[in-house]
Amino acid sequence: MVSIAIMGHGVVGSGVAEIFTTHKQKLYASIGEEVYVKKILDLREFPDSPLADRFTKNFEDIINDLEIRVVVEVMGGLNPAYDFVKRCLKAGKSVVTSNKELVAAHGAELLEIAKETNTNFLFEASVGGGIPIIRPMSQCLVANNVDEIAGILNGTTNFILTKMIEDGMQFDDALKLAQELGFAERNPAADIEGHDACRKICILASLAYGKHVYPDSVHTEGITKITLEDVRYAEAFHCVIKLIGSVKRLADGKIDIIVAPMLVPNKSQLANIDYEFNGIMVRGDCTGDVVFYGKGAGKLPTASAVVADVIDCCKHLKTRKFLYWADGNGKNILPWEESSRAMYVRANGSNVAEKAEKIFGEVTVINKTDAPADEKAFVVKAMPYSEFAEKIAQLEADGVSVLSSIRVADL
Ligand SMILES: NC(=O)C1=CN([C@@H]2O[C@H](COP(=O)(O)OP(=O)(O)OC[C@H]3O[C@@H](n4cnc5c(N)ncnc54)[C@H](OP(=O)(O)O)[C@@H]3O)[C@@H](O)[C@H]2O)C=CC1
Ligand SMILES: N[C@@H](CC=O)C(=O)O
Numbered sequence: 001m002v003s004i005a006i007m008g009h010g011v012v013g014s015g016v017a018e019i020f021t022t023h024k025q026k027l028y029a030s031i032g033e034e035v036y037v038k039k040i041l042d043l044r045e046f047p048d049s050p051l052a053d054r055f056t057k058n059f060e061d062i063i064n065d066l067e068i069r070v071v072v073e074v075m076g077g078l079n080p081a082y083d084f085v086k087r088c089l090k091a092g093k094s095v096v097t098s099n100k101e102l103v104a105a106h107g108a109e110l111l112e113i114a115k116e117t118n119t120n121f122l123f124e125a126s127v128g129g130g131i132p133i134i135r136p137m138s139q140c141l142v143a144n145n146v147d148e149i150a151g152i153l154n155g156t157t158n159f160i161l162t163k164m165i166e167d168g169m170q171f172d173d174a175l176k177l178a179q180e181l182g183f184a185e186r187n188p189a190a191d192i193e194g195h196d197a198c199r200k201i202c203i204l205a206s207l208a209y210g211k212h213v214y215p216d217s218v219h220t221e222g223i224t225k226i227t228l229e230d231v232r233y234a235e236a237f238h239c240v241i242k243l244i245g246s247v248k249r250l251a252d253g254k255i256d257i258i259v260a261p262m263l264v265p266n267k268s269q270l271a272n273i274d275y276e277f278n279g280i281m282v283r284g285d286c287t288g289d290v291v292f293y294g295k296g297a298g299k300l301p302t303a304s305a306v307v308a309d310v311i312d313c314c315k316h317l318k319t320r321k322f323l324y325w326a327d328g329n330g331k332n333i334l335p336w337e338e339s340s341r342a343m344y345v346r347a348n349g350s351n352v353a354e355k356a357e358k359i360f361g362e363v364t365v366i367n368k369t370d371a372p373a374d375e376k377a378f379v380v381k382a383m384p385y386s387e388f389a390e391k392i393a394q395l396e397a398d399g400v401s402v403l404s405s406i407r408v409a410d411l
Helices: 011-022 024-031 081-090 100-116 134-140 155-167 171-180 195-209 228-236 299-315 352-360 385-397
Strands: 002-007 035-041 068-073 094-097 146-152 239-249 255-265 277-284 288-295 340-348 363-366 375-384 401-408
Touching (some): 002 011, 002 299, 011 024, 011 035, 011 299, 024 299, 035 299, 068 299, 081 094, 081 100, 094 299, 100 195, 134 195, 146 195, 155 171, 155 239, 155 277, 195 239, 195 255, 228 239, 228 340, 228 375, 340 352, 352 363, 352 375, 352 385, 375 385, 385 401
Parallel strands (some): 002 035, 068 094
Antiparallel strands (some): 146 239, 146 277, 239 255, 277 288, 340 401, 363 375
């Protein structure tokens, strides 16, 4: 029997406890012994839980219990999760977490401690919820140099955008529903402002390129400025608007990394990923494109990934799985203003298209039947963002009022 503890009994933690109860026989068969949930840490009482006798409010009950070999951290946030996880690893206990904020902020340090203490620090659920992505990238795709990763990495924003587009639902109502369904972060600003997707692309970039990428070095935009008008113009241009996390390997060894809403062509594999589903495209130099798809948020999908990591830890109590990246200093990151993409622009004023062509060269005007007479939307060819911003300033100086601009993904 292997004893484990779970820290946090919220959406994910209660799912983990549930799977260890409902799938006990299945899990026993996969490792040949019982995984026993000995302690559950939470600040609230859960008298109706079938595991009610295992709850504690005191972390010391877990850290001091020598029988507990694997600890699951599903509390979220940095405090006290960072301190508790570090202490568990230093005490020789393996740790499994779904906490992307923790991995994105302290992954390199925690992986180093795990290396020193011959423990495992696994975080499959931190990216893509129930989708296997960390293990495939660190094992199955290990022969590849990763040229690019692009993904819809946040279930809440994808759910909101889908509800707005498909059902005409208002932004706030769609967010409320995502919160009720357990998809959103405790502070949903992390979802809608893009920070959650940023943490996830940072984890994938760190894994792919071997150096920690910290979220504050990544330009991040959320979905709060997306309007239904832009959505409809995007449709007329055979695209959908999605919040994309993207990282590309450049010829000089730097990486081009960004999180922003983008127009995604309908023919792209990422275009038809809706609601809380995530999709992640990994372009390897040997494999070409490999696409991962599934539920990126929610109780049981996320708990499924956590439980799989726990089983992996239980199977490797004496050996370390090789999952590692070194600390990073941000010097390998291209300044975001130098990153090039085609841009969609919506503007109003007189002779918008002519003025835009004078400044940008050839532009593709998007025709939409019910557009206001003085409004035009167009797409300009790829150029560094700094150049785009200069040209937009010239357009505005020419009497055009720019209402929105959104990157166009080359996917
Ligand atoms: N929900 C999802 O779909 C997904 C979530 N994640 C990540 O998983 C983690 C957990 O998410 P989720 O389950 O949704 O969050 P919840 O807020 O639902 O659950 C967190 C639980 O931890 C408890 N907790 C917080 N701080 C402490 C503490 N100091 N001591 C003891 N218990 C504590 C909370 O108690 P209380 O409520 O009383 O504060 C709550 O029960 C987060 O990092 C999240 O980003 C990852 C993938 C998907
Ligand atoms: N809030 C997150 C939860 C999973 O990581 C999301 O919506 O994707």
